[in-house]
Each structure stands twice: as C-alpha cells, then as structure tokens.
Amino acid sequence: MRTLCASTLIGEFFVVGFAALVAMKDPDLAGSTLWTVSGIAMFLCLALCGVVTRPGGIALGWALQIALIASGFVVPTMFFMGAVFAALWWASVHYGRKIDEAKARFAAQAAQADQAAHAGSTTPDAV
Numbered sequence: 692m693r694t695l696c697a698s699t700l701i702g703e704f705f706v707v708g709f710a711a712l713v714a715m716k717d718p719d720l721a722g723s724t725l726w727t728v729s730g731i732a733m734f735l736c737l738a739l740c741g742v743v744t745r746p747g748g749i750a751l752g753w754a755l756q757i758a759l760i761a762s763g764f765v766v767p768t769m770f771f772m773g774a775v776f777a778a779l780w781w782a783s784v785h786y787g788r789k790i791d792e793a794k795a796r797f798a799a800q801a802a803q804a805d806q807a808a809h810a811g812s813t814t815p816d817a818v
Contacts, residue, residue, distance in 0.1 A: 732758065759772070
C-alpha cells in the first residue's frame with residue numbers, strides 16, 4: 692500500500708506546484724500567501740509518503756485530497772484534478788491493502804511449506 696499511496700502523493704506534489712504557478716496569474720492573490728499555502732501542501736505530500744502506513748496516515752491523506760479539491764475555488768481546473776487524485780488515492784488505498792494481504796498470505800504459505808520441508812527431513816546430524 693505504501694508504494695501506491697506514495698506514488699499518488701508524489702504526483703500530487705507536482706500538481707500542487709504547477710497549480711501554484713497558474714494561480715500566480717491572479718492579481719488578487721498575494722504571492723507570499725500563495726507560495727506559503729502551496730509550500731505547506733507540497734511539504735505535506737512529501738511528509739505523508741513516510742507516514743501513510745502509520746495510524747492516521749490514510750485519514751491525513753484523505754484530508755489532503757479534500758484540500759486539493761477545495762483548491763478549485765482558486766484554480767478552477769483543480770476541481771477536476773482534485774477529483775482525479777482523490778480517485779487515485781482511493782484506488783491506491785483499496786488495492787494497496789489487497790496487495791499487502793496477498794503478500795502476507797503468500798509469505799505465510801511459504802513459511803508453512805518451509806516448516807513442512809524441514810520437519811520432513813529428519814537426517815542424523817552426526818554419523
């Protein structure tokens with residue numbers, strides 16, 4: 692799950708940066724405020740890559756998705772991009788969990804087969 696979610700967050704990092712460049716064209720927005728908010732959002736994208744598997748990491752990711760959609764009030768295209776990344780986030784979490792469960796199941800089966808192989812081979816150590 693971590694790899695899929697981190698990939699989505701890295702993509703969001705770039706989208707937030709490009710959206711900030713587009714928002715700079717708006718004369719009503721102060722550049723310092725724009726880059727402060729965008730910088731915080733970009734930092735959160737990167738920071739969440741490291742904590743996505745910890746308790747609350749997925750919830751923070753969802754909060755970031757909501758903020759990304761809400762940024763559409765500043766840059767209207769972000770309504771669409773935010774929805775796309777929210778769908779990608781859902782898919783990353785959903786399918787990432789399935790992949791993690793399958794990996795755990797395969798690892799348990801391999802460990803069980805390894806134990807059975809070692810238990811079946813009772814050769815004397817000293818001759």
